[in-house]
Amino acid sequence: MDTPERNQIATPISKFEDSPVFNYINSLSPIKPVKSIRITQAFSSLTFASLPSIFTSPHVSSFHKESRFLRSHQDSDPSNTGTSCKDENKTPTAERDVSDAAQVAEIESEVQENFDILVPIGESSGEPLNEHQEFAIELPQSLKYDCGSPNCNPTPCGIAAACTVSKSDAPIVEKDFQIDLPDGKSHHERISQQKNDTGCGWESLASESTDLLIFSSPNDAAAFRGLMQRSPDVEVGCFASMVSNFPQNEVNDELKKQLLYQLTFDEQHEAEEPSCQPVDSSEQKDTNSLQNGLAISTLGDHTGTYSSVNMDNEVGALIPFANKPISDLPRGMRRRCLDFEMVGTHQKSLDGGSGGNSSSLLKSDENNIPKNKQLVVVKRGGDSTRCIVPGIGLHLNALTSSTKDSRIVKHESLLSDVQALNVHMSTTSLQSPLTSQELLHKSLTLSNAEDMDCDDNGLQVTEEASQAPADLIYEEHGQTSPRKKRRRMENGGESETCKRCNCKKSKCLKLYCECFAAGVYCIEPCACQGCFNKPIHEDTVLATRKQIESRNPLAFAPKVIRSSESASEFGDESSKTPASARHKRGCNCKKSSCLKKYCECYQGGVGCSINCRCEGCKNAFGTKEGSALRGPDCEEEEETEKCERNKAEKIPWKMENKNSDELNLASALPSTPSRFRRPLVQLAFPSKLKQPRSSFVTIGSSYTLPSSQKMGKPDLLLPPPPKFEKLPPTITEDEIPEILCSSSTPMASIKSASPNSKRVSPPHSDLGTSPNLRSGRRLILQSIPSFPSLTPQH
DNA sequence: GAGTTTGAAACT
DNA sequence: CAGTTTCAAACTC
Numbered sequence: 001m002d003t004p005e006r007n008q009i010a011t012p013i014s015k016f017e018d019s020p021v022f023n024y025i026n027s028l029s030p031i032k033p034v035k036s037i038r039i040t041q042a043f044s045s046l047t048f049a050s051l052p053s054i055f056t057s058p059h060v061s062s063f064h065k066e067s068r069f070l071r072s073h074q075d076s077d078p079s080n081t082g083t084s085c086k087d088e089n090k091t092p093t094a095e096r097d098v099s100d101a102a103q104v105a106e107i108e109s110e111v112q113e114n115f116d117i118l119v120p121i122g123e124s125s126g127e128p129l130n131e132h133q134e135f136a137i138e139l140p141q142s143l144k145y146d147c148g149s150p151n152c153n154p155t156p157c158g159i160a161a162a163c164t165v166s167k168s169d170a171p172i173v174e175k176d177f178q179i180d181l182p183d184g185k186s187h188h189e190r191i192s193q194q195k196n197d198t199g200c201g202w203e204s205l206a207s208e209s210t211d212l213l214i215f216s217s218p219n220d221a222a223a224f225r226g227l228m229q230r231s232p233d234v235e236v237g238c239f240a241s242m243v244s245n246f247p248q249n250e251v252n253d254e255l256k257k258q259l260l261y262q263l264t265f266d267e268q269h270e271a272e273e274p275s276c277q278p279v280d281s282s283e284q285k286d287t288n289s290l291q292n293g294l295a296i297s298t299l300g301d302h303t304g305t306y307s308s309v310n311m312d313n314e315v316g317a318l319i320p321f322a323n324k325p326i327s328d329l330p331r332g333m334r335r336r337c338l339d340f341e342m343v344g345t346h347q348k349s350l351d352g353g354s355g356g357n358s359s360s361l362l363k364s365d366e367n368n369i370p371k372n373k374q375l376v377v378v379k380r381g382g383d384s385t386r387c388i389v390p391g392i393g394l395h396l397n398a399l400t401s402s403t404k405d406s407r408i409v410k411h412e413s414l415l416s417d418v419q420a421l422n423v424h425m426s427t428t429s430l431q432s433p434l435t436s437q438e439l440l441h442k443s444l445t446l447s448n449a450e451d452m453d454c455d456d457n458g459l460q461v462t463e464e465a466s467q468a469p470a471d472l473i474y475e476e477h478g479q480t481s482p483r484k485k486r487r488r489m490e491n492g493g494e495s496e497t498c499k500r501c502n503c504k505k506s507k508c509l510k511l512y513c514e515c516f517a518a519g520v521y522c523i524e525p526c527a528c529q530g531c532f533n534k535p536i537h538e539d540t541v542l543a544t545r546k547q548i549e550s551r552n553p554l555a556f557a558p559k560v561i562r563s564s565e566s567a568s569e570f571g572d573e574s575s576k577t578p579a580s581a582r583h584k585r586g587c588n589c590k591k592s593s594c595l596k597k598y599c600e601c602y603q604g605g606v607g608c609s610i611n612c613r614c615e616g617c618k619n620a621f622g623t624k625e626g627s628a629l630r631g632p633d634c635e636e637e638e639e640t641e642k643c644e645r646n647k648a649e650k651i652p653w654k655m656e657n658k659n660s661d662e663l664n665l666a667s668a669l670p671s672t673p674s675r676f677r678r679p680l681v682q683l684a685f686p687s688k689l690k691q692p693r694s695s696f697v698t699i700g701s702s703y704t705l706p707s708s709q710k711m712g713k714p715d716l717l718l719p720p721p722p723k724f725e726k727l728p729p730t731i732t733e734d735e736i737p738e739i740l741c742s743s744s745t746p747m748a749s750i751k752s753a754s755p756n757s758k759r760v761s762p763p764h765s766d767l768g769t770s771p772n773l774r775s776g777r778r779l780i781l782q783s784i785p786s787f788p789s790l791t792p793q794h
Numbered sequence: 795g796a797g798t799t800t801g802a803a804a805c806t
Numbered sequence: 807c808a809g810t811t812t813c814a815a816a817c818t819c
Contacts, residue, residue, distance in 0.1 A: 505813065511803055512813045551804090588801065597816055598800045 500525045508533035509544040511555060516541070519556060559584050560604040582627070586611030594619035 501522060506512045508522050508531040515522045515533055521541070522533040532540050548555045560583050583601040586609055592598040594608050594617045601608045607622015608614055617624040 501814080503814065506803095510813080512815085514815080517803095548803095555803095590801080592800065592816095596800080598802090600802075603816095 501528050502526070503528040503531065505529075507531060509541065511548065516544075517556070554584070557584070559600060560606050582606050582609040583612070586624075587614050588612070589614040589617070593617065594623070 501508060501513045501515045503510075503513045503526075506516075508516050508526070508528045511517045513522070513528070513533060515526060515528075521535055522528055522531045532544075534541075545556070583604055583606055587594060587599045587601045589599045589612075592602075594602050594612075594614050597603040599608075599614070599619065601612060601614075602619055602621065605621060607627060608617045608619040608624040609622075609627045610624065612624045614624055
């Protein structure tokens with residue numbers, strides 16, 4: 001789609017330049033390096049991205065596609081994998097190549113280390129070729145990123161592409177790529193590709209995942225050009241990918257070195273056109289298809305790589321990202337979430353054998369990697385563990401409210417956050433590799449650190465909000481029963497994250513299923529039986545969804561809406577009581593008096609309204625009678641008072657949370673990643689907002705939990721808060737129509753929303769230090785389709 | 795952890 | 807649209 005890629009990560013280029021590797025390369029190359037300028041770019045690209053549906057499905061389901069890709073790729077190109085290496089070793093020339101490759105590999109690894117890029121080194125510490133192969137997968141992504149980012153200097157990418165294509169003997173498919181030359185000029189380059197092997201790569205990329213080629217069209221690129229600044233990270237990634245490829249490609253050392261050098265600086269606008277030439281000369285035969293094929297699958301992983309760069313080198317690097325408009329980030333991440341979640345989940349299982357599995361894109365070998373560089377092992381396993389996090393916002397928010405208490409986060413929440421991010425990414429072409437990566441990387445890094453805490457579940461989540469919003473460590477060690485997790489979440493207060501259903505008969509294809517209702521795939525932790533709500537059954541899920549929507553278009557729409565103005569401003573909101581939000585359809589409680597979570601209103605943290613048909617309503621957030629008697633205006637006030645009274649007795653936590661949350665949001669969001677996360681949450685919010693259950697939380701909902709809750713110690717005085725102690729996911733009424741009406745395409749939705757400029761933050765706008773949470777959130781709501789669109793996004 | 799309660803979702 | 811059934815979460819013990 002149109003998603004521009006951004007690299008928000010401020011790459012430590014300077015560091016790179018200072019590194020021995022750099023010097024070495026520099027010495028080899030006639031080109032004189034210019035001191036790189038560190039660019040912090042605000043990520044606005046996301047804003048443009050279309051809102052992806054939670055279900056990555058039709059369009060997205062990058063995961064599936066990726067998987068397919070990998071499979072096909074492998075099948076078609078067996079030589080690319082380990083076999084190729086063996087063959088090379090057998091031949092004399094191969095030896096030389098191998099040695100060269102090894103040398104290059106060394107360099108590469110060093111370079112990468114310098115960049116703190118996560119690399120799949122693990123298995124192949126002794127096998128340069130393998131390592132390279134693994135690296136090779138990055139190339140496609142690099143291309144993607146470069147191409148994707150408007151400002152990004154595509155040269156490297158262009159080169160890479162050219163290389164890939166140049167040697168193909170097979171029939172080729174021509175594609176137009178816009179390449180920005182170092183001199184700043186852009187022109188179209190016709191790149192031919194192999195149709196057979198490569199075809200799967202580029203073509204697939206183009207056709208199947210429009211995401212990958214974000215700016216395949218010049219127009220798009222131009223459109224976004226102003227918005228985004230190319231980030232060094234991207235370049236780095238490209239660079240790394242390129243380098244990795246060389247050995248495989250049997251590129252001669254000189255060329256390799258030169259290329260590396262050029263690539264490195266290309267981004268800095270110092271690259272020279274000649275850089276492409278080496279590529280031409282280089283021989284890329286086998287790797288083309290592989291690289292291309294992997295490209296899609298690796299996206300998620302890549303993200304991680306980039307993030308890692310930021311994370312390791314600079315905590316502050318994340319900031320730029322954080323500053324980006326909320327709407328932007330989440331989206332981008334969504335798509336990737338799927339991949340990432342896998343990463344996080346599988347980390348532990350790396351040893352197990354990701355091995356030949358195409359799924360294992362990134363592997364890190366601790367031995368090979370410097371301490372501070374945590375290897376992220378990404379194992380792309382089957383569909384099993386994908387957790388789409390419904391409530392990223394919550395988690396993130398919770399995380400952001402850094403405190404020791406917050407530190408221990410249920411990894412579930414973290415996962416969910418990450419996943420949610422991934423989901424966004426996956427659904428939208430826009431990806432902010434950093435976000436997902438950051439999370440993962442951070443989590444990984446932290447996991448090593450002493451800070452980690454282990455959950456009952458075995459998931460390890462560590463959060464350091466104080467340091468960086470993105471500092472989240474999550475690791476899944478084991479699984480626990482859904483109930484346990486749920487409990488945890490409740491206790492911890494971050495529980496909204498991942499939904500874990502326990503469906504036995506519905507196959508998770510009905511609204512009974514919380515996961516399905518939330519628009520997320522079931523994940524490993526779910527205890528569901530005969531679950532079809534998995535990426536592998538994407539078609540089924542989508543079809544079912546459509547069917548349900550056909551019956552009830554609002555089936556997946558948020559159930560709780562916030563009264564129009566309330567949300568506009570933090571201050572306002574903080575003063576408002578839950579009553580300002582209402583359950584759209586109302587509840588039908590008869591025995592629970594709307595005082596238990598059986599009641600959707602209560603669960604959602606909102607008062608009952610005239611729409612409710614409840615009997616004996618005693619909703620602590622506002623009774624039906626109360627709302628009926630008073631007008632909306634009075635209602636709020638009265639309810640507020642009422643609520644306060646009630647809360648004091650029954651559910652103080654709610655008010656407290658809300659107020660504090662919002663306040664915190666106002667104060668804390670700016671600095672924390674949560675800002676953008678919130679939007680994500682909403683975006684991610686599936687049509688159905690079961691707040692308590694889903695992790696999706698409306699902005700302000702869960703910013704700060706009482707420390708006790710965070711710690712997992714609910715206030716004793718209070719009744720068990722609804723799952724979302726935070727605010728229930730709510731959306732303003734005026735927003736709802738937009739959301740519902742909003743087309744699946746983000747751009748369109750944005751456009752429609754943007755007229756209400758107050759709410760929408762310009763994509764390019766730099767939130768900077770003072771992000772406007774509201775705007776971000778609003779933007780999300782408006783732009784995001786209530787439910788993941790069933791129709792593929794183009 | 796098993797069983798019960800509850801109300802939404804689904805079905806008729 | 808109303809009544810009934812099914813379902814899974816919420817709750818209780």
